[in-house]
Amino acid sequence: MAAVSLPLAGAKRRRRKLGEIVAERIVADIVRRGWPEGEMLGTEADFMDRYRVSRATFREAMRQIEGLGAAAMRRGAGGGLIVKAPPRDGIAASLRTWLSMAQVSSNALVDVAEVLRRAQRVDLHAAPNQAIALFLAAVEPAEGKKQEPARKLSECVAQRIINDIQTAGAAPGINLGSEDELRIKYSVSRAVLREALRSLELHDLVRVKTGARGGVFVHVIDPGYTIEIASTWLHYARLPVTHLWQAHSCLAEAAFNRFASHASHADIADLERAFTRLVDASASHYLVAANAFHEIIAERCGNSAIALFVRILLKFGPEVVPQPDPAFLPRIKNAHALLLAEIKGGRPETATATFHELFQHARRWLEGIERRQGRR
Numbered sequence: 001m002a003a004v005s006l007p008l009a010g011a012k013r014r015r016r017k018l019g020e021i022v023a024e025r026i027v028a029d030i031v032r033r034g035w036p037e038g039e040m041l042g043t044e045a046d047f048m049d050r051y052r053v054s055r056a057t058f059r060e061a062m063r064q065i066e067g068l069g070a071a072a073m074r075r076g077a078g079g080g081l082i083v084k085a086p087p088r089d090g091i092a093a094s095l096r097t098w099l100s101m102a103q104v105s106s107n108a109l110v111d112v113a114e115v116l117r118r119a120q121r122v123d124l125h126a127a128p129n130q131a132i133a134l135f136l137a138a139v140e141p142a143e144g145k146k147q148e149p150a151r152k153l154s155e156c157v158a159q160r161i162i163n164d165i166q167t168a169g170a171a172p173g174i175n176l177g178s179e180d181e182l183r184i185k186y187s188v189s190r191a192v193l194r195e196a197l198r199s200l201e202l203h204d205l206v207r208v209k210t211g212a213r214g215g216v217f218v219h220v221i222d223p224g225y226t227i228e229i230a231s232t233w234l235h236y237a238r239l240p241v242t243h244l245w246q247a248h249s250c251l252a253e254a255a256f257n258r259f260a261s262h263a264s265h266a267d268i269a270d271l272e273r274a275f276t277r278l279v280d281a282s283a284s285h286y287l288v289a290a291n292a293f294h295e296i297i298a299e300r301c302g303n304s305a306i307a308l309f310v311r312i313l314l315k316f317g318p319e320v321v322p323q324p325d326p327a328f329l330p331r332i333k334n335a336h337a338l339l340l341a342e343i344k345g346g347r348p349e350t351a352t353a354t355f356h357e358l359f360q361h362a363r364r365w366l367e368g369i370e371r372r373q374g375r376r
Contacts, residue, residue, distance in 0.1 A: 017060070017201075018057050019058070019059075019060030019063075020064060022057065022061035023061040023062075023064040023065050024228070025051070026041075026061065026070075026081075027065060030071065031235045033083075035083065035235065035236050035238075036083055037083050037084065038082065038083060039082070039083045040074075040078075040079075040080040041071070041080065041081045041083065042080055043079070043081075044058060044073065046080070047061075047081065060198075062081075063198075065081075067090075068086055068090070068229050069084055069090045069091075070083070070086050070232065070236075071084055072084055085236065086232075088133070088134055088233065089137065091134060091229060091230055091233040092134055092137035092138045094229055094230070095134075095138035095308070096138050097203075097226075098226040098308065099139070099304075099308070100162070101221050102221055102223075102304050104303075104304045104305050108303045108304060109139040109305055111254075111303055112251075112306050112309065115254045115306070116136050116247075116250065116251075118250065119247070119249075119250035120132050129243045129246055130234070131234060131237075131239055131243060131244065131247035131313065132246070134230070152195075153192050154192050154193075154199070155196070155199070157186050157192060157196035158196040158197075158199045158200055160186060161196065165218055170218045171218065174218045175215040175216070176206070176215065176216045176217070176218065178215050179194075179208075182197075182216060197216060202225045203221055203223075204220060204221060204222035204224075205218070205219060205221045206219055207219045223308055223311065227311050227312050230312045231312055231316040231319070234312075239316070239320075240370060241320060241321060241366045242363070242367055244317060245362060245363050245366045247309075248310070248313040248314075248317065248359075249362070251306055251309050251310050252310055252359065253352070253356060255297050255303070255306050255307065255310055256351075257348075258301040258302050258303065258306075259297045259298075259300050259301045259302075260342075260348035260351045261348050262302070263343055267296070267300045268343060268344055270296050271297070272340065274289075274296055275293060275336060275340050277292065277293075278293050283324055283325070283326040283329060284323050286323065286329060286332075287318045287323065287324070288318060291317070291318065294310070295310070295311060298311060321366070321369070324365070328365075331361075332358070332361070335354065335357070335361070336358070338354050339354050339355060
């Protein structure tokens, strides 16, 4: 049977569980502290009191934090939540999981790998670009690399559920069965099944409903969780802003080249609406508005791996890059206007040149930021 593509993002975002929110707040606190490896942030009781949550909710948050590799609980006297260095391989594996769930084709993975390798060859004497290295680790074959550790039983069960959804071509809304039915089908305990389902819920591939009409329902896979954990790792890696530009520019230009050559009337209409918001944006809101414009281009470029990586960088960028100088905003907005006009006029070659110049301007701006940071 031919592989059936999983549904992609586009439906209403799921309501996040309290444990997930607590995990996000703890990781955000680690980022604000500058990722102090080895520091003890508090005991289980401290966190339960701080966030006013039950032990079960906090331990759910801890499973997510430990899965990310950001921290771990040390038991016994003097124990507590200890900040760790998240392993890049673990984050790359999470990216691979999403790419597998989304059934991104091998051709698309080869395409994005070549884009990243070309960017990597531009400056052979510079320090390795951690963003490019992370993305390459997610899409390149694993030949010659150390073998990944054996997966937990819950991870194996989650992969079996994914495979079953893909093989059956299950559409959103299909009920895969009750918890008891799935527990018997996969021959696992309730605890193992729930851990497997929770990992799929984080990606919104399934939603679990209780009650008389409950069950495990197929939903619309969403990259939000994957984007969040990859952006968090880039914070840990202390990615320089010029490395952010190098990774973003190569992927964004690749996305734009593909978008400009086949943009539909609906794509252009959506881009025009995003452009209107960009034109109206003040300096303090410009990056968010510009990101929305460029996210449309990435999402419609025809390569889901490129789109995912661009969205990770768009999530990370505004958190580390200051707002632009208001004096330069008219020039940048005019460049976007020209870009849009060239796409509408069916001139992809000149649109690509304009896009390249736009990113070269961004490079000069970010180099200036990095020089000022160095002097400080």
